[in-house]
Amino acid sequence: MRELFRRQPRFTAEPQSQDSPAVPDDLWIKCPRCGELVYTREFERVHRVCPRCNYHGRLTARERLNLLTDPDSFVEWDGDLEAADPLAFVADGESYRDKICAVTRKSGAREALVTGSAAIGGHPVALAVAEFGFLGASMGSVFGEKLVRAIERAVDHGWALVTVSSAGGARMHEGPFSLLQMAKTTAALARLAEAGLAHLAVVADPCYGGVTASYVTVADVILAEPGAMIGFAGPRVIEQITRQKLPEGFQTAEFLLAHGMIDLIVPRRGLSGQLATLLGHYAAAPVRVAAAVVRETSGA
Amino acid sequence: MLEAPSAWDRVLRARNAARPHALDYIGDMIDGFVELHGDRHFGDDHALVGGIGGFRGRSVIVIGHQKGGNTRENLERNFGMPRPEGYRKALRLMRQAEKFDMPVISLVDTPAADPGLGSEERGQSVAIAENLLAMASLRVPTVAIVIGEGGSGGALAISVADRLLMLENAIYAVASPEACATILWRDVARAPEAAAALRLTAADLFEFGIVDEVIPEPVSADQEPGPVMRRVADALERHLAELEVGQHRDGVDALLARRYAKYRRIGRWQEVLPAGIAANGAELLAPE
Numbered sequence: 038m039r040e041l042f043r044r045q046p047r048f049t050a051e052p053q054s055q056d057s058p059a060v061p062d063d064l065w066i067k068c069p070r071c072g073e074l075v076y077t078r079e080f081e082r083v084h085r086v087c088p089r090c091n092y093h094g095r096l097t098a099r100e101r102l103n104l105l106t107d108p109d110s111f112v113e114w115d116g117d118l119e120a121a122d123p124l125a126f127v128a129d130g131e132s133y134r135d136k137i138c139a140v141t142r143k144s145g146a147r148e149a150l151v152t153g154s155a156a157i158g159g160h161p162v163a164l165a166v167a168e169f170g171f172l173g174a175s176m177g178s179v180f181g182e183k184l185v186r187a188i189e190r191a192v193d194h195g196w197a198l199v200t201v202s203s204a205g206g207a208r209m210h211e212g213p214f215s216l217l218q219m220a221k222t223t224a225a226l227a228r229l230a231e232a233g234l235a236h237l238a239v240v241a242d243p244c245y246g247g248v249t250a251s252y253v254t255v256a257d258v259i260l261a262e263p264g265a266m267i268g269f270a271g272p273r274v275i276e277q278i279t280r281q282k283l284p285e286g287f288q289t290a291e292f293l294l295a296h297g298m299i300d301l302i303v304p305r306r307g308l309s310g311q312l313a314t315l316l317g318h319y320a321a322a323p324v325r326v327a328a329a330v331v332r333e334t335s336g337a
Numbered sequence: 338m339l340e341a342p343s344a345w346d347r348v349l350r351a352r353n354a355a356r357p358h359a360l361d362y363i364g365d366m367i368d369g370f371v372e373l374h375g376d377r378h379f380g381d382d383h384a385l386v387g388g389i390g391g392f393r394g395r396s397v398i399v400i401g402h403q404k405g406g407n408t409r410e411n412l413e414r415n416f417g418m419p420r421p422e423g424y425r426k427a428l429r430l431m432r433q434a435e436k437f438d439m440p441v442i443s444l445v446d447t448p449a450a451d452p453g454l455g456s457e458e459r460g461q462s463v464a465i466a467e468n469l470l471a472m473a474s475l476r477v478p479t480v481a482i483v484i485g486e487g488g489s490g491g492a493l494a495i496s497v498a499d500r501l502l503m504l505e506n507a508i509y510a511v512a513s514p515e516a517c518a519t520i521l522w523r524d525v526a527r528a529p530e531a532a533a534a535l536r537l538t539a540a541d542l543f544e545f546g547i548v549d550e551v552i553p554e555p556v557s558a559d560q561e562p563g564p565v566m567r568r569v570a571d572a573l574e575r576h577l578a579e580l581e582v583g584q585h586r587d588g589v590d591a592l593l594a595r596r597y598a599k600y601r602r603i604g605r606w607q608e609v610l611p612a613g614i615a616a617n618g619a620e621l622l623a624p625e
């Protein structure tokens with residue numbers, strides 16, 4: 038089982054202090070929710086889930102890929118797409134371009150979405166995984182373009198689409214271009230639906246704004262991790278504007294499940310298996326089988 | 338010499354309560370308008386109005402955000418911020434347009450989708466997303482006009498159309514200048530600066546290729562609504578007629594293909610190739 042989830046070396050950001058003496062700070066990690074001290078290596082081994090309170094910590098896109106996909110099956114698409122600066126956006130003397138460079142250096146990621154082909158439990162999929170460490174995985178032009186290309190390739194190949202989202206919403210720095218990515222990605226999903234292909238959306242903490250209000254919530258199945266915060270407006274904004282006291286557990290995955298907004302809450306260790314089961318069912322549905330026959334006989 | 342209005346001036350004009358709102362335009366240009374109510378799921382949202390009527394010889398479905406002209410009206414209209422039932426009413430009416438092959442006219446004027454507790458509980462996100470999905474493939478011509486504030490996802494949810502038009506003093510933004518200033522600088526007082534940075538004016542949106550036409554306001558609509566409303570109706574007729582001719586000649590699938598292409602190309606990015614590879618894929622000679 039561990040072998041299945043083994044880290045692929047090229048995706049792992051190794052700690053800087055490899056050959057220096059062990060620093061006590063790195064040895065133990067304090068759970069941000071319950072305060073439990075967890076041995077760091079144990080925390081990493083269970084994919085950053087607190088053994089005491091089941092808190093699900095954030096994963097990078099690469100860690101997410103290693104967790105979900107069959108070993109060595111992931112092939113990245115469009116990794117060379119980078120943000121342009123169409124508004125010539127400057128905030129406090131820092132240009133958007135400089136900001137991107139700084140974030141790239143810090144996070145090691147080039148953009149807020151990683152896409153590619155992969156297998157999950159043997160089922161081929163087009164996969165799109167948000168990178169929260171890159172400007173809060175905000176959706177700008179590159180995010181939208183990569184997602185649309187992934188959807189179009191899913192249609193071409195007759196694959197299902199799996200998205201993993203954890204995002205703060207639309208990216209301010211690209212103004213109206215960011216806003217319109219909501220329309221662009223959703224329009225592409227209309228084509229996926231016409232082709233009879235499934236979209237399974239995994240939602241991780243936190244997921245808000247233009248991302249929940251576009252491609253995520255129109256998925257065929259929405260799976261959330263336990264405790265993930267999911268919503269349209271953030272809780273602080275709601276409290277400020279309405280001056281209402283928000284109920285306990287507001288906007289948690291459990292709250293959304295109770296209100297009929299998501300299908301399933303799946304603990305991290307079970308995600309890959311749950312996706313594989315669902316992919317198997319949708320692949321065996323009559324509409325998909327018929328489409329595959331047409332593709333084969335037409336030689337595509 | 339008069340100075341050109343700043344982005345912030347445009348924001349203030351777009352929000353001016355004296356500007357005509359959706360029902361004013363409807364009263365001016367739609368014959369025999371009948372307002373239709375309710376989403377058939379939960380309620381009737383007064384921040385988003387819709388109905389059926391005649392426009393220059395054809396039946397149309399009209400939907401629009403509705404702000405109030407004063408505080409009392411604004412409380413009734415929730416300041417033009419729709420709740421999920423508003424978006425679901427719009428969707429119901431758009432489906433009806435499809436059923437009877439009527440074009441959809443959409444009047445956009447909202448600060449944002451309602452950010453309240455009840456809206457979250459009833460699925461504000463999915464209500465917006467479902468409209469984006471439906472409008473992308475609605476099998477009738479659609480024209481949206483930003484008449485005031487085009488606030489973020491709340492505006493987009495009724496503006497994914499074949500043609501997007503904007504009044505000269507309207508704005509269309511990914512976030513309100515106040516929200517942007519709060520996010521970037523934690524200082525709402527810097528909203529005017531954020532307004533400039535966000536590039537939210539009609540001229541900006543036209544330059545970006547997102548808006549198809551800017552409708553001029555020689556005198557701002559808040560001062561003289563009549564001439565502006567007539568310009569809106571004339572522009573609307575022109576765009577609808579073009580779309581109808583196109584649909585008649587090439588079929589509705591061609592209409593949808595053009596709509597997809599319109600949204601598909603929106604975005605700006607760069608493709609950075611690995612060192613030593615030219616843009617045409619040829620390998621460059623390594624430098625000495």
